[in-house]
Amino acid sequence: MNAVWTVFRKELLDAFRDRRMVLVALVVMPLAVPLLLAGLSTLGMRKQAEQLERTLELPVVGREHAPNLLAWLATHDVRVIDAPADPEAAVRGQRHEAILRISPSYAEDWRAGRPASLELVYDSSRPLQSGATVARLRGLLDAYDREVGALRLVARGIHPSVAQPLRLGSRDVATPESRFDLAQQMLPYLLLLLAFVGGMQLAVDATAGERERQSLEPLLATPASREAIISGKILATAAFTLLSLLATLVMYRVAFTFVPENRVDASLAVPADALVKLLLVVLPVVLLGATVLTALAAFARSHREAQGYLPLLIFLPMLPTLYLMVAPVKTRAWMLAVPFLGQNQLILRVLRGERIAPFEWALSLGAGALLVVAVWWLAARLYHREQLAASG
Amino acid sequence: MIEVIELRKSFATRTGRVTAVDGVSFRAADGEITGLLGPNGAGKTTTLRMLYTLMQPESGRVLIDGHDPAARPDEVRRRLGVLPDARGLYKRLTARENIAYFGRLHGLDPARIDERVARLADALGMREILDRRAEGFSQGERTKTAIARALVHDPRNVLLDEPTNGLDVMTTRSLRGFLRELRAEGRCVLLSSHVMQEVAALCDRIVVIARGRVVARGTPDELRERTGEASLEDAFVRAIGSDEGLLA
Structure with a gap:
């Protein structure tokens, strides 16, 4: 010893x-x-904050088909620009994080009250680079969807909550330390x-x-x-x-x-x-x-x-x-x-x-x-x- | 007193088994300096390593003051002061700390260590380097520190493997004087060397080893007489059968 x-x-x-x-x-x-x-x-x-706060530049294919939607997006800090010729290649090549494609039949479907098609082009294998942008776009489009949907119901004399059988609330039980x-x-x-x-x-x-x-x-x-x-x-x-x-x-x-x-x-x-x-x-x-x-x-x-x-x-x-x-x-x-x-x-x-x-x-x-x-x-x-x- | 009886040791190498020590027997008495003389590679270091328990003999026996290293390694290590061929110091420690470390490992108390360090420093002429760090020591200063470290526990038997290797003339002279003092104190001193003059100048008895065997033994005079050669050098060459390995 x-x-x-x-x-x-x-x-x-x-x-x-x-x-x-x-x-x-x-x-x-x-x-x-x-x-x-x-x-x-x-x-x-900082990166997360930047992605959430900065003006989002969104290339859109078929801008002329949905002027109202784009105007609404513009009021939510999204700047719409012209899309490149090949959106898929542009996203894959990381020149853009996400590109919105508006179907040529959008206006017609809209007026007929049918679901109007939109397509979001993004690369899910790069969640760190484009994840926040994609989530933000989805959130905005969902909000527009609900907003217009509710207005249509009201126009037909139906309370919007009829179309919302569930209301999901969430409560995060994480303590500040466990985040x-x-x-x-x-x-x-x-x-x-x-x-x-x-x-x-x-x-x-x-x-x-x-x-x-x-x-x-x-x-x-x-x-x-x-x-x-x-x-x-x-x-x-x-x-x-x-x-x-x-x-x-x-x-x-x-x-x-x-x-x-x-x-x-x-x-x-x-x-x-x-x-x-x-x-x-x-x-x-x-x-x-x-x-x-x-x-x-x-x-x-x-x-x-x-x-x-x-x-x-x-x-x-x-x-x-x-x-x-x-x-x-x-x-x-x-x-x-x-x-x-x-x-x-x-x-x-x-x-x-x-x-x-x-x-x-x-x-x-x-x-x-x-x-x-x-x-x-x-x-x-x-x-x-x-x-x-x-x-x- | 060191007795070695029919010691044998071989090693496995890439080309097969090499017998380094092949039936070596000798006795080193108290109050005498005994020299193991032989060319490089003759088996001197391996023999010494078996004496200080670093290696186990394949066969044969060693007795240090009557104790068998195989049975009582710690008792044997206590009775031996060893200056191995490898004598590195701890560079970041001072000479005193290097010596004291070994003193504590030998179970000495601090007062006894101080006393021994002072005595050895006087005897070896190393007072002025005691509190310097070993980094940057000359070969002579390193050897002196290593010797003091080996003898800190005042052992009765002293083993030195090529003690004057790399030392200048003055340091070699003072080291020889120191070894004679150890002899005068009645200790058993066993050293190995490949330098004939060294052994001739210092040793009371010489054991000549070549290729792992003892080829001659006796006092310097007896060796000269037996081989019929006038000089010890010629006697040595005749004993080992060639002059290979002597030009170090």
């Missing part, structure tokens, strides 16, 4: 004297993550990624780097057991990663108090008491990452080789997020025991301000602890290999 503490202290001292490592872990990352999310969120909000957006979806992944590979530099330096600098062989000639040595290194890596995460979360909170509330989604701000819960949620991932990195670094022959595994490790915490994107599922208890997936769910719940039951904490932390012990055992076996120190 003494040796674990000795190794732990030495590795942290060594790490804190590495200016580049400290700069990246405690300054660059904590600044980059909040900036990225705040930037994304602001950008998203979801892109940036919030990214926060769990970024947190898990930082937790998992944030200690890369330290872990690699403490094992592969130690071997490269040729200081591992003398270390293994001391009475300290190899289990004690790796435990000290793993704990140092985990402590450093936690510190980096704490700095990131604090910066994240600070950043969102500076941004005016109407410029970003308020749901991104993390309440102070949630910080502690978030750290506890990701603790198993931090330890798992430190252990996996130490095992990998013991296995790799050099710094370079160890860092070659990084892309693979970055991919792991992404899996549950990807899974949830294609198959959004209800949280079930067993999921909390699955590494990354469980933490992902718990992070979202903490951010939404939901309560986490004691047995759920136990499940997540317990499953994490078991996995850490298993990988730790593997790392210890790797440390007992003769090739570890005797590379020459």
Whole structure:
């Protein structure tokens, strides 16, 4: 136990004297993550607002058939322009977001009281670019439809509500914290990624780097057991990663108090008491990452080789997020025991301000602890290999 | 006291199994400096690594003060001070911190570590570099720090793999003086070298190793006598059967 503490202290001292490592872990990352999310969120909000508020330019095919409709649209901030020769190609080529085509029989049908045909040309595979425009147009056309329909009923002496057997109201039960957006979806992944590979530099330096600098062989000639040595290194890596995460979360909170509330989604701000819960949620991932990195670094022959595994490790915490994107599922208890997936769910719940039951904490932390012990055992076996120190 | 009995070790390589140590036996007594002399690749480093528990012998036995490394690795490591061929320091730590780290791993308390650091710094002439970071140390300063680190726990047996490798003349001279002091204190000093003059100048007993086997042993005088050569160098060449690997 003494040796674990000795190794732990030495590795942290060594790490804190590495200016580049400290700069990246405690300054660059904590600044980059909040900036990225705040930037994304602001950008998203601004784009949405622009699309809703700006004058909509709408190319229309067959303008001459429906002058009244177009005049009505003009009073609702839509500027009608001439349509290109091939509307489908123009939309596909992204020169226009949507084009309205008015059927040549529109005026005739209108006068006869038959449904007059309109066609909206748009590309549903580009919801981010044209989704808001299309929704706005549909809303306007629906409103015109209802308005004229109601007038026709009134002209025939019928109350418009006769044609409205249902009145659908909706009540959104989301709390302000549970509103979801892109940036919030990214926060769990970024947190898990930082937790998992944030200690890369330290872990690699403490094992592969130690071997490269040729200081591992003398270390293994001391009475300290190899289990004690790796435990000290793993704990140092985990402590450093936690510190980096704490700095990131604090910066994240600070950043969102500076941004005016109407410029970003308020749901991104993390309440102070949630910080502690978030750290506890990701603790198993931090330890798992430190252990996996130490095992990998013991296995790799050099710094370079160890860092070659990084892309693979970055991919792991992404899996549950990807899974949830294609198959959004209800949280079930067993999921909390699955590494990354469980933490992902718990992070979202903490951010939404939901309560986490004691047995759920136990499940997540317990499953994490078991996995850490298993990988730790593997790392210890790797440390007992003769090739570890005797590379020459 | 170090006893080595019929030690054997082989490695799997791409071209097949290579026997690095092939039945090596010798004894290094307390109060003496024993030299393992042999060309590069003769099996000296592998032999030493089995002594300090980094490698397991395939067969044969090692006894350090009567303790078997296979049975009591921690006890053996406590009784050994080891300067391996790989002697890297932690560059961001000072010489003192490097030495103290190993002192704590040996279970020494801070007061004892301070006392040992002071004594070793005097003996090795490294007082002025104690509180400098190891980054930018010269080869000699690195070796001194590594030796102090290896001896911080005051071990009875001292193993040094090519201790004067890369050192200048003055540092080599002071290192030899230091090793003689260790001998005078009654310690068992075992060093390996491929430099004949080094072994001749320092060692009470020489064990000549070539291709994993002991090919000759004795005091420098005995070696000269037995081979009938006037110089130790010629005796050495005759003992290992060729002069390959001697031009380092």
